[in-house]
Amino acid sequence: MDLIESPVQFDGIWLGGHVATMEGGQYHVIHDAAMGVKDGRIAWLGEASQLPEYQAQQCHDLQGAWITPGLIDCHTHLVFGGNRAGEFEQRLNGVSYQQIAQQGGGIAASVRATRDASEAELVASSRRRLLSLMQDGVTTVEIKSGYGLSLESELKMLRVATELENTLPITVKRTCLAAHAMPPEFADKDAYIDHLCEVVLPKVAALGMADAVDAFCEGIAFSVDQVDRYFKVAQSLDLPVKLHAEQLSSLGGTRLAASYQALSADHLEFMEEADVAAMAKSGTVAVLLPGAFYTLKETQLPPMDLLREYGVKIAIATDANPGTSPALSLRLMMNMACTLFSMTPEEALAGTTIHAATALGIDKTHGSLALGKVADFICWDVESPGELCYWLGGNLVKQRVQQGVVT
Numbered sequence: 001m002d003l004i005e006s007p008v009q010f011d012g013i014w015l016g017g018h019v020a021t022m023e024g025g026q027y028h029v030i031h032d033a034a035m036g037v038k039d040g041r042i043a044w045l046g047e048a049s050q051l052p053e054y055q056a057q058q059c060h061d062l063q064g065a066w067i068t069p070g071l072i073d074c075h076t077h078l079v080f081g082g083n084r085a086g087e088f089e090q091r092l093n094g095v096s097y098q099q100i101a102q103q104g105g106g107i108a109a110s111v112r113a114t115r116d117a118s119e120a121e122l123v124a125s126s127r128r129r130l131l132s133l134m135q136d137g138v139t140t141v142e143i144k145s146g147y148g149l150s151l152e153s154e155l156k157m158l159r160v161a162t163e164l165e166n167t168l169p170i171t172v173k174r175t176c177l178a179a180h181a182m183p184p185e186f187a188d189k190d191a192y193i194d195h196l197c198e199v200v201l202p203k204v205a206a207l208g209m210a211d212a213v214d215a216f217c218e219g220i221a222f223s224v225d226q227v228d229r230y231f232k233v234a235q236s237l238d239l240p241v242k243l244h245a246e247q248l249s250s251l252g253g254t255r256l257a258a259s260y261q262a263l264s265a266d267h268l269e270f271m272e273e274a275d276v277a278a279m280a281k282s283g284t285v286a287v288l289l290p291g292a293f294y295t296l297k298e299t300q301l302p303p304m305d306l307l308r309e310y311g312v313k314i315a316i317a318t319d320a321n322p323g324t325s326p327a328l329s330l331r332l333m334m335n336m337a338c339t340l341f342s343m344t345p346e347e348a349l350a351g352t353t354i355h356a357a358t359a360l361g362i363d364k365t366h367g368s369l370a371l372g373k374v375a376d377f378i379c380w381d382v383e384s385p386g387e388l389c390y391w392l393g394g395n396l397v398k399q400r401v402q403q404g405v406v407t
Contacts, residue, residue: 007052007053007054007055008036008043008044008052008053008054008055009038009054009055009056010036010037010038010043010044010054010055010056010057011037011038011039011056011057011058011404012036012037012056012057012058012059012060012404012406013034013035013036013037013044013054013056013058013059013060014033014034014035014036014037014060014062014067014379015033015034015048015059015060015061015062016032016048016061016062016063016064017032017033017062017063017064017065017066017067017379018030018031018032018033018064018065018066018067019033019035019045019066019067019068019369020066020067020068020349020385021045021069021368021369021370022068022069022349022350022353022354022367022368022369023354023368023369023370024354025313025347025350025354025355026346026350027346027349027385029385030045030046030047031047032047032048032049033045033046033047033048033067034046034047034048034050034051035067035369035377036051036054036056037375037401037404038404039404040374040375040403040404040405041372041373041374041375041404042369042370042371042372042373042374042375043371044371045369045370045371060379060399060406062379062398064383065379065380065381065382065398065399066379066380066382066383066384066385067369067377067378067379067380068349068353068369068377068378068380068385068388069139069353069354069366069367069368069369069376069377069378070137070138070139070140070353070366070376070377070378070400070401070402071136071137071138071139071140071330071331071352071353071356071378072138072139072140072141072352072353072356072357072360072366072367073133073138073140073141073142073317073318073320073330073352073356074142074173074264074287074315074317074356074357074359074360075142075144075264075266075287075289075315075317075318075319075359076133076141076142076143076144076317076318076319076320076321077143077144077146077147077177077319077320077321077322078126078129078130078133078141078143078161078320079114079122079126079143079144079145079147079157079160079161080110080113080114080122080125080126080147080321080322081110081112081113081114081115081116081117081121081122081125081147082109082110082113082114082117082322083322083326084105084106084109084110084322084323085326087100087105087106087109087323088326090105106323107147107180107181107323108181108184110147110322110323111147111148111149111153111181111183111184113147114147114148114153114157115148115150115153119156119159119160119163122156122157122160123160123163123164126143126160126161126164127164127167127168129320129328130164130168130170131168132328132329133318133320133328133329133330134168134169134170134400134407135395135397136328136329136330136331136397137330137331137378137380137388137396137397137400138170138330139170139171139376139377139378139400139401139402140170140171140172140173140356140357140360140362140366140376141170141171141172141173142172142173142174142175142317142360143161143164143172143173143174143175144174144175144176144177144180144214145157145158145161145174145175145176145177145178145180145210146177146178146180146181146214146216147180148178149178149180149181149182149183150183150185151199151200151203154176154178154200154204155203155204155207155209158174158176158204158209158210159209161174162174162209169402169403169405169407170402171366171376171402173211173212173360173362174209174210174211174212175210175211175212175213175214175242176200176201176204176209176210176212176213176214176239177213177214177215177216178196178200178201178204179193179196179214179215179216179221179222179226179227179230180214180215180216180221181216181221189222189223189226190226193222193226193229193230196230196233197229197230197232197233201213201230201233201234201237201239202233202237205237205238205239210239211239211240211360211361212239212240212241212242212263212360212361213230213231213234213239213240213241213242214241214242214243214244215227215230215231215241215243215244216244217243217244217245217251217253217256218244218245218247218248218249218251218253219248219249219251220248221244223251224251224252224253224256227243227253227256228256231256231257231260235260240261240262240263240361241257241260241262241263242257242262242263242264242265242266242287242359243256243257243262243264243265243266244266244267245257245265245266245267245268245271245275246265246267246268246269246270246271246275247267247268247269247270247292248269248270249270250270250271250272250275252275253265254268254271254275254278254279254284255274255275255278257279257284258275258278258279258281258282258284259278259282261282261283261284262282262284263284263285263358263359263360263361264284264285264286264287264315264359265279265284265285265286265287266286266287266288266289266317266319267287267288267289267292268286268287268288268302268303269293269298269300269301269302270300271302271303272303273303273306276303276306276307276309276310276312277310279310279312280310280311280312283313284312285312285313285314285315285355285358285359286302286307286312286313286314286315287314287315287316287317287356287359288302288314288315288316288317288337288341288351289316289317289318289319289325289333290316290333290336290337290340290341291318291319291320291324291325291326291327291332291333291336292319292324292325293336293340293341294336294340295324295325295326296324301340301341302341304341304342304343313355313358313359314343314347314350314351314355315351315352315355315356315358315359316330316333316334316337316343316348316351316352316356317330317333317352317356318330318333329393330352331388331389331391331393331396332392332393333352334348334349334351334352334388334389335348335389335390335391335392337351337389338389345385345386345388345389345390346385346386348388348389349385349388349389353367353368354367354368355367374403375401375403375404376401376402376403377401378397378399378400378401379397379398379399379400379401380396380397380398381396381397381398382396
């Protein structure tokens with residue numbers, strides 16, 4: 001006598017809609033789809049007509065909605081004290097960035113405000129910003145330090161990022177950006193880099209406070225040689241690296257990042273073909289930040305044709321920060337990437353899902369919808385995935401699911 005196979009058991013199942021899996025960086029659409037979730041992972045995915053006999057604790061009728069992977073914001077500076085709205089108004093009234101900096105503004109102003117803020121105050125203000133991203137479809141976010149620029153304040157920022165993950169349904173990847181700018185205590189850049197290499201990075205690593213290390217390689221920040229020393233220490237501590245590079249000029253920072261198999265190189269408006277070739281060889285993701293491009297009224301476009309020609313994966317992020325990209329909508333950045341950088345909606349969605357996951361080193365578990373992957377996804381009240389780039393604002397999220405749980 002044949003044994004009767006028990007029905008497949010799901011914690012939850014989603015039916016009556018369409019899925020864009022984003023496998024391989026393409027929509028890869030499944031119409032009239034079914035997706036079953038068990039223990040926070042995707043346990044079944046395919047056409048509903050192929051669904052085996054099942055039992056589910058919860059059944060969700062999508063009523064024609066679309067499912068995509070949860071959006072991933074892979075470059076933010078969400079934790080900071082105060083804001084710089086006053087500087088924004090000054091710039092619009094003709095005051096230059098240099099003049100503002102001479103008045104004690106710019107990053108220096110954010111450093112003062114962040115150092116002065118208590119941990120509880122930073123958690124409260126960052127939480128409000130993070131909730132805006134989450135309501136717009138973000139399920140994973142990277143948060144950088146870099147407005148502390150002292151061991152104590154950098155650790156404070158990283159603790160805040162940890163607290164946000166512990167208290168909200170969101171995955172947070174923490175990045176130590178201590179090489180962001182010069183702190184007021186130091187006059188010599190080499191001496192500050194020495195301090196980071198000898199004191200800050202070892203302590204951050206020993207405490208397990210960061211998932212990656214970042215730096216700002218630019219004439220107004222740190223040189224290629226200085227970043228190289230910083231990255232060598234990060235590598236010795238088994239911390240992956242990423243880099244702000246080629247935003248304002250071409251210095252070769254991208255090639256340096258690629259030589260360390262960096263997770264990503266970010267901004268990249270002034271990158272050259274040799275930089276693109278190096279990224280393609282190392283697998284380093286190009287993270288484009290249209291919010292900063294727009295806010296700073298930049299005119300030098302990233303070399304989109306070269307990035308495509310060499311097959312470099314392209315991600316998009318908000319760069320949410322108080323000075324140059326006060327952006328709290330990743331979907332708006334997707335639209336900007338299409339209108340400003342001539343990306344297609346499919347490229348933009350890949351840039352905020354699977355390619356963004358690669359930029360954080362988590363593409364094996366996040367960023368696309370496939371069997372065994374973490375069940376982070378968004379049910380959208382749209383008629384096609386392209387609408388996610390089409391609408392300028394508005395609430396399109398019908399249901400947000402984090403590790404299989406509706407949040």
